[in-house]
Amino acid sequence: MLKRILAVLLITSMLILPVSSVGLADGEAAASGRDYLPGDVPAQTSSAESMSPALHALVLAMLNHDVKEFDFEDKSLAWEGLYNMLSLYGQLDSRSVTEQGELFLPEETVMDYAAVLAISLEEMGAPPASIRDRLNYDNISQSYVLVCGEDELAQLRLDEPQPSALGHSLTGTLVYQVDGRVLAAFQAELLASDNMFGYVITDMRLTG
Numbered sequence: 001m002l003k004r005i006l007a008v009l010l011i012t013s014m015l016i017l018p019v020s021s022v023g024l025a026d027g028e029a030a031a032s033g034r035d036y037l038p039g040d041v042p043a044q045t046s047s048a049e050s051m052s053p054a055l056h057a058l059v060l061a062m063l064n065h066d067v068k069e070f071d072f073e074d075k076s077l078a079w080e081g082l083y084n085m086l087s088l089y090g091q092l093d094s095r096s097v098t099e100q101g102e103l104f105l106p107e108e109t110v111m112d113y114a115a116v117l118a119i120s121l122e123e124m125g126a127p128p129a130s131i132r133d134r135l136n137y138d139n140i141s142q143s144y145v146l147v148c149g150e151d152e153l154a155q156l157r158l159d160e161p162q163p164s165a166l167g168h169s170l171t172g173t174l175v176y177q178v179d180g181r182v183l184a185a186f187q188a189e190l191l192a193s194d195n196m197f198g199y200v201i202t203d204m205r206l207t208g
Contacts, residue, residue, distance in 0.1 A: 118202055184208070
């Protein structure tokens with residue numbers, strides 16, 4: 001119960017604080033700004049590195065919704081996962097624009113991020129009411145507008161990907177940096193795809 005309460009408090013703080021840096025394991029926070037540029041991922045980037053933004057975002061969404069398995073047909077869950085991804089990592093994208101504390105991302109950019117999920121942005125439909133205070137669509141600029149957050153207290157740790165029947169299996173943990181407590185352990189199934197991340201997530205579940 002304590003772990004669940006801690007996770008919810010962490011997610012809530014991420015959604016209301018202004019955009020800043022993101023905690024990754026073993027120096028990856030600095031690397032995320034230098035080497036990981038969404039929309040321009042280097043060819044030598046490993047599957048674990050390229051998938052960090054999506055996995056981090058989906059784990060937070062699952063904790064917030066208190067679910068063990070990511071249901072890609074749950075549009076509210078899918079949108080929260082996508083919002084987390086855009087909020088935490090969208091500012092690193094060269095196509096983004098920040099104005100008066102709001103992040104503007106062109107529709108095609110958001111489509112690139114959504115491609116990592118097993119459903120398309122078109123299939124997801126409009127953002128649900130539950131997140132419209134943080135993410136909405138601006139018809140004039142044809143961009144999605146976000147109020148971003150930060151997640152400096154959480155650290156994503158990923159294991160080496162392993163071959164699976166359909167692609168790769170990737171495991172990892174989300175760790176509370178203050179005391180090293182594991183907030184969640186997870187496993188994801190990845191399928192190679194011609195998109196910005198190089199993979200789509202076909203299955204995602206919390207294992208502990």
